Amino acid sequence: MLAYALRRTLLGLITVALVSAMIFFAVEALPGDACTAVLQRDAHGQRLENCRREMGLDRPATARYLDWVGGAIRGDLGASAGSGKAITELVGARLANTLLLAGLSMAVGVPLALLLGVVTALARDRAPDLVLSTVAILAMTIPEFVTATLLIFTFSVWLGWVPGIVLASADAPISTLFPTIWLPVAVLTMVMTAHILRTVRSSMIDVMEGDFVQMARLKGVPAWRVVWRHALPSALLPAINVVALTVAWLLGGVVVVEKVFNYPGLGRFMVDSITERDLPVVQGLALVVASAYVGVNLAADLLALLLDPRLRTARLRA
Amino acid sequence: MKALLRRPSGAIGLVLVAVHVAIAVTAPWIVPHDARAISAALMFSPPDAAHWLGTDHLGRDILTRTMLGGRQALLVTAIATPLAVAWGGMLGMYLGLAGGQRDDVAMRLVDALLSLPWILKMLLMIVTFGAAPQVLVPVLAFFYGVPVIRIARAATQGVVARDYVLAARARGHGRFSIILREVLPNVRDALMVEGAMRWSWMLLAFSSLSFLGFGVAPPTPDWGLMIADSRSFLAIAPWAALAPVAALSSLIIGINLTADALAKALGLDRAHSAPQ
Numbered sequence: 391m392l393a394y395a396l397r398r399t400l401l402g403l404i405t406v407a408l409v410s411a412m413i414f415f416a417v418e419a420l421p422g423d424a425c426t427a428v429l430q431r432d433a434h435g436q437r438l439e440n441c442r443r444e445m446g447l448d449r450p451a452t453a454r455y456l457d458w459v460g461g462a463i464r465g466d467l468g469a470s471a472g473s474g475k476a477i478t479e480l481v482g483a484r485l486a487n488t489l490l491l492a493g494l495s496m497a498v499g500v501p502l503a504l505l506l507g508v509v510t511a512l513a514r515d516r517a518p519d520l521v522l523s524t525v526a527i528l529a530m531t532i533p534e535f536v537t538a539t540l541l542i543f544t545f546s547v548w549l550g551w552v553p554g555i556v557l558a559s560a561d562a563p564i565s566t567l568f569p570t571i572w573l574p575v576a577v578l579t580m581v582m583t584a585h586i587l588r589t590v591r592s593s594m595i596d597v598m599e600g601d602f603v604q605m606a607r608l609k610g611v612p613a614w615r616v617v618w619r620h621a622l623p624s625a626l627l628p629a630i631n632v633v634a635l636t637v638a639w640l641l642g643g644v645v646v647v648e649k650v651f652n653y654p655g656l657g658r659f660m661v662d663s664i665t666e667r668d669l670p671v672v673q674g675l676a677l678v679v680a681s682a683y684v685g686v687n688l689a690a691d692l693l694a695l696l697l698d699p700r701l702r703t704a705r706l707r708a
Numbered sequence: 709m710k711a712l713l714r715r716p717s718g719a720i721g722l723v724l725v726a727v728h729v730a731i732a733v734t735a736p737w738i739v740p741h742d743a744r745a746i747s748a749a750l751m752f753s754p755p756d757a758a759h760w761l762g763t764d765h766l767g768r769d770i771l772t773r774t775m776l777g778g779r780q781a782l783l784v785t786a787i788a789t790p791l792a793v794a795w796g797g798m799l800g801m802y803l804g805l806a807g808g809q810r811d812d813v814a815m816r817l818v819d820a821l822l823s824l825p826w827i828l829k830m831l832l833m834i835v836t837f838g839a840a841p842q843v844l845v846p847v848l849a850f851f852y853g854v855p856v857i858r859i860a861r862a863a864t865q866g867v868v869a870r871d872y873v874l875a876a877r878a879r880g881h882g883r884f885s886i887i888l889r890e891v892l893p894n895v896r897d898a899l900m901v902e903g904a905m906r907w908s909w910m911l912l913a914f915s916s917l918s919f920l921g922f923g924v925a926p927p928t929p930d931w932g933l934m935i936a937d938s939r940s941f942l943a944i945a946p947w948a949a950l951a952p953v954a955a956l957s958s959l960i961i962g963i964n965l966t967a968d969a970l971a972k973a974l975g976l977d978r979a980h981s982a983p984q
Binding site for chain 1: 717816817819820821822823824825827828831832835836908912915916919920932935936939942943946949950953956957960961963964965968981
């Protein structure tokens with residue numbers, strides 16, 4: 391088990407190392423660099439050369455890559471080409487906002503998904519299941535900006551309960567974000583609840599047909615106890631990975647939602663930096679988001695290993 | 709196909725997709741108005757006999773623009789999807805069959821690519837190369853083929869130790885021939901369902917990009933762009949945003965209902981998915 395855990399961790403580290411190289415050299419290969427972005431129309435001749443020398447862009451790419459990785463390990467991602475501020479600082483404030491958004495969505499979405507997943511599994515192919523499963527397909531497939539538009543129309547234009555967009559800067563205190571955060575949270579919760587619900591439903595259906603559940607029933611365990619104490623814990627194992635992928639999505643993929651609601655998080659920052667061609671920021675952000683993705687998935691695999699005794703004795707495979 | 713139509717969700721899904729494709733193909737000849745005709749007098753007119761779905765902030769006919777608004781998205785994704793499934797599927801089957809070091813290295817690269825959010829990859833390409841269909845097709849086909857590798861590889865590993873594959877190996881067939889004749893028929897179902905899913909994710913990506921202002925350029929009618937344009941006028945002219953919302957949603961729902969029914973009819977479990 392320990393060997394597997396170590397191996398899995400090592401694979402995660404290799405993936406992060408690969409991503410870092412991929413990001414760095416891909417961005418490198420694209421036409422234009424930090425200097426052409428800063429100088430814009432003046433980017434030619436002596437000024438361009440001077441700027442490149444100042445920023446160290448005249449050194450070979452591999453040397454700069456090693457510097458970049460070394461800095462990233464020490465927690466220094468360099469400076470933004472646009473504003474000159476430290477990237478870790480810029481990312482930090484927005485990461486906190488995105489974590490707030492993601493945390494709230496998880497806090498609402500995960501329990502809701504578990505509850506609805508169990509309900510749909512128990513009511514399999516009957517009215518509550520058919521209705522909820524259809525709603526889940528709608529929620530997970532309709533683009534987020536469409537859901538967002540409909541929610542804004544309903545709750546801020548029509549009913550006037552909450553503001554439609556967030557008007558707060560990246561370093562605003564949490565209290566100013568709070569009244570405006572509910573619509574983005576609602577959009578994200580809908581998507582993630584739908585995905586987790588479907589996983590819980592399908593594994594719950596499998597588990598409920600298992601021998602140990604039959605056994606518990608036959609020996610007269612009350613129905614609710616069979617569901618919540620005997621069946622649900624085993625049914626949750628497949629859900630761990632989906633929850634992990636959802637967390638990764640929340641940390642990196644909520645660009646559209648943040649953009650729609652003007653929410654000052656990582657996603658909006660990513661779009662803005664790419665349009666401004668602030669390449670050092672793009673590289674730093676990509677590294678942070680990819681590491682989060684790998685880390686969360688690693689944590690999920692290790693957690694599954696810890697919770698499922700069957701995996702410990704199973705043949706050790708990568 | 710019959711099993712698919714027998715399920716109500718499959719039948720509804722297929723009809724939705726078919727209607728959308730039919731409208732997209734015939735739209736230029738059957739639309740009631742000129743999609744680009746601007747008229748100050750008609751600004752924000754609510755639905756009436758002349759303009760069934762009303763007009764937008766420039767007085768353009770919403771029905772016309774909604775009927776035309778899916779053409780680019782459908783064209784680009786309809787070409788990119790088979791390309792993605794083809795290259796991802798072939799590579800996945802090859803890796804599943806070959807195994808060993810090549811497989812290890814390739815899968816690490818796949819993991820690395822998948823750990824970056826789609827929008828980052830797409831935006832980097834678009835900012836550099838533009839958002840013309842001849843750019844979007846290969847870019848979408850490449851990035852959306854990567855997850856297909858995983859699916860095809862996993863499905864291949866399920867059949868690789870079967871007797872008929874061993875027999876083909878013993879007969880001395882080459883890898884390529886084994887892939888086409890022994891593996892592909894067994895992996896095809898999974899690839900079909902995956903293809904339908906990739907199609908819907910691509911449409912989502914395409915319209916999200918248009919919505920954010922990185923895709924189709926105005927004044928070409930496009931759903932994502934129309935929703936972005938009319939969002940600010942939700943309070944005075946909700947029809948302008950709601951028509952493309954309904955069109956885009958019904959197409960994506962149609963594809964997903966079809967994929968879901970297809971998966972059930974083929975006995976595949978595709979409940980374990982995560983948002984992307």
